[in-house]
Amino acid sequence: MTSLKDFKVDESKVWFGDYWAKGVPKQIYEVEGIVIEPLLEGFMRSADERGFWDENVCMAVYGPYIEKITFRDLVIKAKQFGTFLHNLGIRKGDVVAIDLPNSINFVIAYLGTLYIGGIMAGINPTYKPMELLHALSITDAKVLVVMDALYSLAENILPKTKVKHVVSTNLLDFVTAGIDTVKALRNNIPDLQNSIPDETKHYKVYRMKNAVLNTEPKEIKVNIDPWTEPAAYLMTGGTTGLPKAAMLSHANLIVNLYQQRDWVQLEPGMIDISIIPFFHSYGLTSCMNGSLYLGMVMLIFPKPPDEKHLCETVKQLEAPQKILYPSVELLFKRLIDFAEEMGEDNFKKEYDIHKKLKFASQGAGPLHDYVRIPFEKVFCTIRPGYGLTETSPVVSSSPFWGPNKFGKIGLPLPGTDVAIFDAENFDLGPICDGTPERNNFGVEHTGEICVAGPQVMLGYKGEQEEQEDNLKFWNGKRWLLTGDIGFLDEDGFLEIRDRKKSLVKVAGHSVFPKEVEQIFGKNPYVSEVAVAGLPDRQRGEAVKAWVVLKSGYKEGKDITVDDLKKWCEENMARWKCPSYIEVIETLPVTATGKVLRRQLQESDISKLEEGNTIKG
Incomplete structure (x- = not known):
């Protein structure tokens, strides 16, 4: 052991x-x-020892309004949500994907998943459909907890996954402010729950607020070996x-x-x-x-x-x-x-x-x-x-x-x-x-x-x-x-x-060139693409793509760089999108056909160091 x-x-x-x-x-x-x-046992034991059960542990900021919640209330709501999942048939080792921005909603979903021995899969809410499909598929998620405003990005790819239960939520679901305050907040945080179906032929849809408020929490005991059993699946490029x-x-x-x-x-x-x-x-x-x-x-x-x-x-x-x-x-x-x-x-x-x-x-x-x-x-x-x-x-x-x-x-x-x-x-x-x-x-x-x-x-x-x-x-x-x-x-x-590899860091986000290349390569005008990072004083690094168009297409006549950038913005998270796109005749390769990304990258870095502009 x-x-x-x-x-x-x-x-x-x-x-x-x-x-x-x-x-x-x-x-x-x-x-x-x-x-x-x-983890959850540790959180609760620590609350016992340090005496913070009734202290605020979350202060969620919505414009000028701050919603506060104590550790005790969080655990109660987490047990309600966990019981709700358990009633759906979710058990120890099942995966609950959480596709939410930072929020009280996220914390409740996370703790509720841990309560029943589930595994939280963290999903970036800026993912576009192809990225979301990959994340849900690779984690074998059975449940997707998703912000109502993001559901439209998920609905067409969900039938291709193992997800059988969708839990929709809104940022204001757990706000306890008065009617006038909530009404004012709605100007920036609309309620889109009515635009989401209750059921499709592939999965059922539930509302997180109702699931928490209408579920009587049960004491659910699970045995977890903390050394060998996962608590979270987090996406990475390795x-x-x-x-x-x-x-x-x-x-x-x-x-x-x-x-x-x-x-x-x-x-x-x-x-x-x-x-x-x-x-x-x-x-x-x-x-x-x-x-x-x-x-x-x-x-x-x-x-x-x-x-x-x-x-x-x-x-x-x-x-x-x-x-x-x-x-x-x-x-x-x-x-x-x-x-x-x-x-x-x-x-x-x-x-x-x-x-x-x-x-x-x-x-x-x-x-x-x-x-x-x-x-x-x-x-x-x-x-x-x-x-x-x-x-x-x-x-x-x-x-x-x-x-x-x-x-x-x-x-x-x-x-x-x-x-x-x-x-x-x-x-x-x-x-x-x-x-x-x-x-x-x-x-x-x-x-x-x-x-x-x-x-x-x-x-x-x-x-x-x-x-x-x-x-x-x-x-x-x-x-x-x-x-x-x-x-x-x-x-x-x-x-x-x-x-060692070509990971690009854009404003703290990890951008994996192979992923960008794979997605960009689906563009109907693109034959080949190479992606690398270039130094950027504001963001640390910026993404550049060198593109070879398919035979018969000409830059400026059939497709422009701006058109390619717009396509990227529609198909990738903003921080993955190339800031620079240069159309070239051929990609430099080794004798074995390996693309010489570093050659392309170093040529542009030299230009930048000399104070010159680069294409794209």
């Missing part, structure tokens, strides 16, 4: 030296109070770029909370600005699970607010325990720009967010000094971290206090082992394993970053032939090959140099 002591890390590793955060245990089994248990579902166990998700708790000094009552999507591992762990487990308060925004709205919302709040802001570089930069446009003195007279923020954490990409330095000057300490969907997600983080190094992605968290392996041959063993004996620190010893620890996923859902070979054993440990190329420095700080 798995034990936390199975994840002991050699304490001679250099990251346990002068930069290790004082007071933070080195081993995961030394973390005070750690218990590996099913290192190949082909979308798949990472299976995260209850233990994976719970242990990652304990790994972060002391590192960030998380405490009950802190407010957690919850802008990062809950369907994403970063939002699931650092916002939703963290708040539910530690009695923090999720400040929920269905979509990223503009800076004025964020500052005005925070101004309304009492925050004696301060506020945490897990986010991405783009949103931090926008907040800095907003303050600078007003003038720092005027900003601080008008708003108090700078007084209430305690820490900010940056994920989903690098943290540049041109963002970090001005942000810390006006607001609070901001630290980058590194993680993947496959690691629940956090692997490393820079220290939030004490000595630090900037321009890095932090030190491995308690219980996490990191080593640099040869990027082409894992079996050669580590180039650098973090020990002084092996040495090999620094950029000249670059290789693939590999991670071992209790937060590493169970695997990908699907048949073995669909898997990618990125979970391997070495020296008694199970290692995840991250696909990221980097190195460890002499103090154990990680630094990423490049991606």
